[in-house]
Amino acid sequence: MRPRPPPPRTDPSGEDESQFLAQYDPGAFEHPSVSVDVVLLTVRDGGLASLVCKRASHPHKGRWSLPGGFIGMGESLDQAATRVLRSKGGLSRVWLEQLYTFGALGRDPRTRVISIAYYALIDAARLQAVETSDALALARVSVPWEGEAGGPVELLDEEGEPLALAFDHADILGMAVRRIRGKLDWAPIGFQLLPREFTLLQLQNVHQAILGRTLNKDSFRRRMLASDLLRPTGTRQAGVGHRPAELFRFTQQSAV
Amino acid sequence: MRPRPPPPRTDPSGEDESQFLAQYDPGAFEHPSVSVDVVLLTVRDGGLASLVCKRASHPHKGRWSLPGGFIGMGESLDQAATRVLRSKGGLSRVWLEQLYTFGALGRDPRTRVISIAYYALIDAARLQAVETSDALALARVSVPWEGEAGGPVELLDEEGEPLALAFDHADILGMAVRRIRGKLDWAPIGFQLLPREFTLLQLQNVHQAILGRTLNKDSFRRRMLASDLLRPTGTRQAGVGHRPAELFRFTQQSAV
DNA sequence: AAAATAGTGTCTATGAGACACTATAGT
């Protein structure tokens, strides 16, 4: 397969830079479309769940897809991802990070679309107000592999039936799961999935949901307390039917 | 700052998908330009070095830049990065991985350019045949921070003077250094910077060049020999002026 | 009192760093 040669960067020489810029024609070559897609993850019922939209129009009409949209000429990539979360889910101040850029040739049947994927993490409680629409759902993520080596993942509806995903969005979701599994042990990302005050057991449950396996309680406690990421609030749980646990806060800024 | 709303994805309803695709007009909205930039790194003189090109045309004419080029409509992102390495450096079969996508608004003075950055690793011996042109150089990377937290890095010429870098390429280089420092301990990337057969000391020197600090010899040996990534060849160095070290090979495929 | 989870103390296995020692090439 011979790729088409790149558009030349040369110019009639002898100009200065301002002259060059005044004459530059960005439409001289065909450009791909560029979009962002956002994997919004939360922890619900002991497992990961992701926000998906039902496609109302072609292509892949009726299938489920990650919230996304084309990049505007006047917004940065981060701004575009933030806008998508606000317009599709009404969410703001969500922790967000770039994931990977997908640009395979046939990934969108319309035309060449390059998509910069982001992933976002949010406390499940903040999603209560948002959803249960016909076109917007929070679907359970089913990861058919362990550790950080694996491909696409499945999304399941309430009955546990697989949802049909549009485009390469199952691959994007799989990449997001690999990324947060890999970062969990050395970056403070578990906190983004919890309310501002939480117990160590809640934090452990978040880690277990991300990793898809159980963790050793003692070792987890020690590691977290030694990490300098937690600050005890001095208060405790109330009305829990057993000895109440101490509440902690994340020491850093929680929302971006 | 209010970002421009995204182009609508809706269509006149009632069509089927093939009708929709036949009528789809990808030029209906303005698209950004999309390019790839490649950080080609090697280890030379105990430190990292990167391949850079002197810009022959505006913008930033005369400054040094990462090898890059616009994406062709008929090539994937990986193919574009591979093509850039072949056309600018004459290199093929180089280990290559996507790094990050840079899309800030003012990063290119011509127009909106979104650049998917890649990083590539290569044995310094393979670069001997390539360079020493007036427009192509291998510049020493000077990292002004330790660990994986830091911003841009500098490139130095043979006299140790900083090179003027075009666009946001100092940031891209900094991101590449952070990435390989972070991956070094759990991914087999040091091997890509060595010839097919190498000694443990050579491997340690590569790790030290990447991390910018010295490592414990005993611990490094043990860790590597226990890692299942090395296969002893049974042969030894010759003509080295001291006890010759055993030669090893990387157990996995070395070139992509 | 029973149930359920919170939290502590201690033992053990593992891996990294430190250090001393032996081995083997060229000069």
Next chain:
DNA sequence: ACTATAGTGTCTCATAGACACTATTTT
């Protein structure tokens, strides 16, 4: 013989897992 690096054996320290035990709340 001398020098420089290769490679081995052993000690110590830090951390994770395992396990036993005590503590505190609601029902």
